[in-house]
Amino acid sequence: MTMQNFTIAIDGPAAAGKGTLSRQIAEAYGFHHLDTGLTYRATAKALLDTGLPLDDEIIAEKIAREVELGGLDRDILSKHEIGEAASKIAVMPSVRRALVEAQRRFSEKQPGTVLDGRDIGTVVCPQAPVKLYVTASPEVRARRRYDEIVGRGGPADYAEIFEDVKRRDERDMGRADSPLKPAGDAHLLDTSEMSIEAAFQAAKSIIDAALNRNT
The missing domain is CATH 3.40.50.300 (P-loop containing nucleotide triphosphate hydrolases)
Structure with a gap:
């Protein structure tokens, strides 16, 4: 470090x-700042927007790997229904692994x-x-x-x-x-x-x- x-x-x-x-x-x-909870909410919103199921871990992981950490809108992602959806996918191990990898890459930003x-x-x-x-x-x-x-x-x-x-x-x-x-x-x-x-x-x-x- x-x-x-x-x-x-x-x-x-x-x-x-x-x-x-x-x-x-x-x-x-x-x-640089990252609210990691928004990464789960962004994944959930993408699933909701496209009508994809919230209980399919393979699909959720694919979406999680496509989340762009630089474009997270707090106001939009703070909606209650998105939070509820995020809580469902946040328990999926493969989704967590995908987002943790992205969060670790973010943590390497300088300074x-x-x-x-x-x-x-x-x-x-x-x-x-x-x-x-x-x-x-x-x-x-x-x-x-x-x-x-x-x-x-x-x-x-x-x-x-x-x-x-x-x-x-x-x-x-x-x-x-x-x-x-x-x-x-x-x-x-x-x-x-x-x-x-x-x-x-x-x-x-x-x-x-x-x-x-x-x-």
């Missing part, structure tokens, strides 16, 4: 704040990269010099998701969102292939009572120390 190829791996459950934090870190350091997801520090980039595990209580994460939807003018039911958060946690943490869990050497950031700026400053001190060790 050199200063020309420095990877920051950020994992955590849904609505913990890792996406916002990852984008802020990438901008601050001039690194550095920030990848966020659920298995970055454990599977995609286990040798990353900085690993962060960003989390928050389910109640806080559900409230954030609720506020986000309402802020966009959409209808939202907190109780329903809270149950959805818990279901996603169970699915992500309980799957046999690449379950969501912190890497053994990951730094834990609990953002339940932490502002995004406080989380950024905490992450920055960890990253700066690692960068200094690599100079």
Whole structure:
């Protein structure tokens, strides 16, 4: 690992704040950023758009290998129905392998990269010099998701969102292939009572120390 190829791996459950934090870190350091969850959503959207089945692993893998990581539109891919479809293909081992290969290639970009997801520090980039595990209580994460939807003018039911958060946690943490869990050497950031700026400053001190060790 050199200063020309420095990877920051950020994992955590849904609505913990890792996406916002990852984008802020990438901008601050001039690194490339990839929300790996969007790669699964892009695969799912391609299947939905072409009317292909979501339960055929061979077809899903083929589509996954065609996903262009430079053209991921967060606004489009954030739709609920795409997320539900993505959760179905994300448990397929061959789809995960195809997308992990693409994510690893992305992580080699210079001068550095920030990848966020659920298995970055454990599977995609286990040798990353900085690993962060960003989390928050389910109640806080559900409230954030609720506020986000309402802020966009959409209808939202907190109780329903809270149950959805818990279901996603169970699915992500309980799957046999690449379950969501912190890497053994990951730094834990609990953002339940932490502002995004406080989380950024905490992450920055960890990253700066690692960068200094690599100079």
